[in-house]
Amino acid sequence: MKRLTVLVASSVLLMACSKEEPTPEPVRPVLSIEVKSEDQESLGRFAGTIQARYESNLGFRVPGRIARRAVDVGSEVEKGALLAVLDPTDQQNQLRAAQGDLARVEAQWINAQANARRQQELFNRGVGAQAQLDVAQTDLKTTQASLDQAKASVNQAKDQLNYSELRTDHAGIITAWNAEAGQVVSAGQQVVTLARPDIKEAVIDLPAGLAERLPPDVVFRVAGQLDPSVNTTAIVREIEPQAQSATRTRRARLTLAETPAAFRLGTAISVTLSSAIAPRIELPLSALQDADGKTRIWVIDTQSQTVQPRDVTIISRTTDSALLDGSVKPGERVVSAGVNSLKPGQKVKIDEDSPR
Structure with missing residues (x-):
């Protein structure tokens, strides 16, 4: 009986051990x-650049061959700074010719002045004729007009010589050269682009379809491509009325709310467009x-x-x-x-x- 009890206990123990504990669910x-x-809907992101709002395309006021350039692209220049010089040979020859004409007319004027004075003295003594006095006075007036014209020609020739030097009329930064030393340019031909750095704006190209349907509450966020932490907001100043035929885009110029120091002229930027929507x-x-x-x-x-x-x-x-x-x-x-x-x-x- 005792042996039977031990066997039963052992069986119960084995059965208990044979029951597996439930495996916990893995984490x-x-x-x-x-x-x-x-609450904002993105309308797209576009690449652009920082540009000056005001740019001047400068050129010589006289034709000629460019002798040298005084500054390079990126240079900051003050008002009146020399940018480029033409070969002044033609202008110098014109000045010499005008000065020679002036000397000749001055001699004629001195002679006409003396003749008119002599005829006046003879007429006053009663030995000169009125007709001769009238002719002398007319010659004097004609010579005086020729003298004035010769002086104006000399001044004009001096101006033409001065125009062989291209100078700035305001401070700015050189952003582009369109002619090189040795090149012959015509009067008024665009030679250099001068930008005023005091007012900057963001410039991007928008698809024509998006430009036509911009919502009134659109927000432009402008950030530097190299450093997105430098950013600001902007509003549209102007959009070109006609799309470019090759790209079907319209250029948009944006007025910046702030102008970080890192936004230099030519800085590459990324402009994100968004508008308010229901949450x-x-x-x-x-x-x-x-x-x-x-x-x-x-x-x-x-x-x-x-x-x-x-x-x-x-x-x-x-x-x-x-x-x-x-x-x-x-x-x-x-x-x-x-x-x-x-x-x-x-x-x-x-x-x-x-x-x-």
Whole structure:
């Protein structure tokens, strides 16, 4: 009897040991995102540059061959600074010719003046004729007019010689040269571009369709391409009325709300367009799961570190995101990847690299 009791106890012990303990559900690492309400609609991002609002295209007032350039692109110049010089040979010859004509006319004027004075003295003594006096006085007036004309020609020749030097009429920065030393240019031909750096603006090219339907509350955010932390807002100053035939774009010039020091002339910028919309929730398509003809997301309980499914309604979708109704609230955290392998109430570990 005692032996039987021992055998029964041993059997019971073996049966108890043969029962497996239930395996706990593994904690699954997941990627997640915090739901945020968006009240701005992006209309696109475009590359552009910082340019001066006011630019002057300068050229010589006389034709000639450029002898030398005094400054290079990027140089800062003051008012009256010398930019370029023409070969002055032609202007110098014109000045010499005008000075020679002036000397000849001055001699004629002196002679006419003496003759008129002599005829006046003879007429006063009663031995001169009135007709001869009239002719002498007329010659004097004619010679005086020729003298004035010769003096004007000399002044004009001096101006032409001065015009062989191209100088600035205001301070600025040289942004472009369109002619080189040795090149023959005509009067008024564009030679150099001078920009005034005191007022800067952003310049971008917009698609013609977008330029025509810009909403009135559109916001332009301008940021440096190399350093996006340097940014400001802007408003439209002007948009070209006609699209460029090659690119079908219209150039837009934007007035900056502020001008950071890093926004130098020629700085490459990125301009983002956005407009206000009704608040909405947008999630990536990887956060959605289709099950039993319904669409759902997995919401994380940050206190218990567990997940629960929630049915949602999609208002619209794009190639990589979906716009949802109000079934999910801002501030909640949802799983953004790997939703097909989750179970209700499953423990999860939020990946440290996931956005928060």
